[in-house]
Amino acid sequence: MTTPTSGVAPAPSRATAAPSKLPNASEAKKRKISAKKKAADGSGTSKKKKLAGRRTAPASTEAPASSIVEPAADAHHVLDEMPTSLNDDAYMSTMGVGSNNSHWSQTNETHLDDHEFEVDEEGEGIVEAPKGRAGNYTINDDKLLCNTWLQVSRDPSVGGDQSRDAYWGRMKEHFDAQNMSGIDRSERSLRSRWSTINSECQKWAAAQKAVDKLNPSGTNEDDRYNIAQNLFREETRTTKKGKIKKGKIFTLPHCYEVLKDDEKWRKREDLDDLHLSNKRKRTIELNDDDEEDDASSEDGKRSPTPNSVSYSKPKRPDGCKKDKTEKKKRKGDDDLTNAMEAIVKARKEAIEVRKMARNQDAAAEERRLAAEERRVAAEERKVALEERKVAMEERTRLLEWEKYLFFVDTSLFNEAQMEYVNLARQEVLIQKRAMINTMGSGMGGGGLGGMGGGGLGGMGGMGLGIIGGLGGFGGMGAPPAAMGGMGAPPAAMGGMGGFRAPSNAMGAMGGFGAPSNVMGGMGGMSFASLMGGMGAPPVAMGGMGAPPAMPFDVPHTHTRANAVEELAKTVGATSDAVRDEEEDSSAEEEEESSAEEEEEDEQDG
Template sequence: MLTQDSEVDPSVLTQAPIPDSGSSRGRGGNYNHSEDIQLCWSWIAITFDPRVGIDQSKGTYWNRIAQHYHENKTFVSDRNATSLEKRWNSIQKECIRFQECVEKIERLRPSGVPHTEYINLAQQSYDKTKGFPYLHCWMEVRHTEKFQTIYEGMKHTQGKRERKSTTPMQQAQEDDRAPSKRPPGRKHSKEKQSKSGEDEYATQFATFIQMKAEEHQKRGERWKAEKELEERKLLWDQEQKIMFCNMSDMDENQRAYIQAMRQQIVMAKKALVKAAGEAPQVNRAVEGTLRKPNLERGIRQSNEAIYLLYSLNNFHRI
């Protein structure tokens, strides 16, 4: 059997004149080469469209083929769905017959005949005088899964068809609408699209939750950093008030307290400078452990000193 990879040189092929199906006369005249090719393309496109699948009546099926045919044609044509269906039935019937001739030649493997000549021999086997008039159509559909399914089904049931007096044309029409090896139906396609949409929504929702969590974490880190900066600024302001307050109006005990607070501030500053000089590479976790208690203790002591200063100021105003 000629495979899809088999190269067929059109220059070595001969084709008989294209006949018209008798039923299509009176509706635009005989079909030409371009019309046949577009009909094959439209049949392939609609047959394998998963959005349509097998969930359609015969009339709907051929109306869609006719719609695709007229939307994609590059020539003038007024063929209706009925005319296209009858034309396709003639093409399919003869293409199936020609496929049998091709396989017969391939089984014989005639000596001294190149593989590229097999199709010309098959045309002679089809009709010694006229040849095969639908070669251009067969070249388009021969490797499609649906055409192969119809052809194999007709070979398998050929004996039964003869006993029941079923014509090849009738069998081809039945197989053309058979669900075997057809694309998924509309329901299956919609379910698949729905599931795909749900999966996409779940992925987007998970991404959104992750983004919100990261945003919350960053916001918490910013708040923590801003709070620590505010506390340091408060400590600095309080230290400045303690270090530079006026003690002239204080008694001996009050001055002693303020001097002790100043001494603690000076010692803390010296310790920080010394620690920074001895361990410049200390990690932030250790640094935070060392500074946090000092910071909190310093703020508490500074608050006590500020309260003392505030009380003294109010006392002297009385």
């Protein structure tokens, strides 16, 4: 990396101060143009590069304004007469710095008046004018150049890491952009002027620092200023040819005012550096911050003076690398932040979508489950209702049958009928006892039908013909397995048929007014088997007085007595035998029935 800033001027040898001559305005002179000399000189190559838009050297026919302006008093003379207590303003005024009456300011006006655009004969455009030296740099030009240097050299985005041409190209751009004098300054001119300004200001800074180090007693800031001026003026330099150049006073305080507070420029203000003509030594010194810190610390022990340079160590301006790094970092952080935000946003959106989907699925599932539960519950209720309905119907039939069985008038029954009735009654009683015992043991009513059917079926299977018909009844409410009981073995049925029970007896059964359904079912089965076995004629069957639910229509024209008689006639020869048996069994049944009635009374009680 190279720095376009010039270093510290070579060490001048101290010599006796020689009075310098400053412009004397005692007489005005017209400017003489000697372009011919420049054109003949091979070194004047720069003359050909200035084109339209620039201010050229003063025309030969014009008198320079500077020559008609009263110049300021002789600076050298003024310096000699300047009191030691002169303050800055007084000195600046005396030196013509910052004053409209000063020589330096007058030169500024001179240039403004001197430089004009030259146009061609037709006046259509600016043509290349005769080249001459541009006017002297004014205070404003110097200040502008210093400010330009600060701006360009401190730009962290570019810094000093650029070629000389690039750097001074930017310097020229900045300078031209703010240059109100109208004088076009070439890059080379700016470089040369800056070299002078920088060198002079560095020497001046070193002189002031030396005075601060001396810290003479009994002096105020003005005294120190004058001492610094004397030190500066005593500095002389010797050219390569051995020519000694006499010192002069510092004439660029306006530039120093601009530069003194800049950290980058102040790095080179050590007076000792003035004695280092060797660039290598200068480079080493500039890189050695510790020594500068030591010097600052020594200065820090003294009380500061208004005009003294602050030796505190302020923050160094950011450099090019730091600026680029921070920009890159900022950009990277922004990119990373944006990417992270996008990821977080996308993730949040995905979570929301999934959450909504889950909510929807869960709601639908809940609704479906609820509907299923409701459907199952309704099904269960329906089944329960049907079961209850069947159970109620079965119970109703059973009660009706029992009611019929026990309250039937058996006075007209023959022996067989009585036996059947008695057996049926006993069976019912057995069932009821068992049921009561079961209920007493905690069994439900559901067991009644099973026991009843099963029991009857089982009994039906016992080989009793008549009971076989009863088994069919029991199987009515029994499950299909128990229905097997209904279908009593054909042998048993045949046996029943073999009884050839008198038709009047059956007719009497039907005449009891039993429930049509019960009797129909019972009668149907009984009569189907019975009639098949008996082979009785339809007329006889019709005489039985079967209930309306009978499969065949039987007119109810016969009385009970007639029915018994017809049944007896049908039975024929066997009626006597049957009658005898009925009498025997009836006696026994009466005894049993009386006993049963007593038992029932006891249970009811």
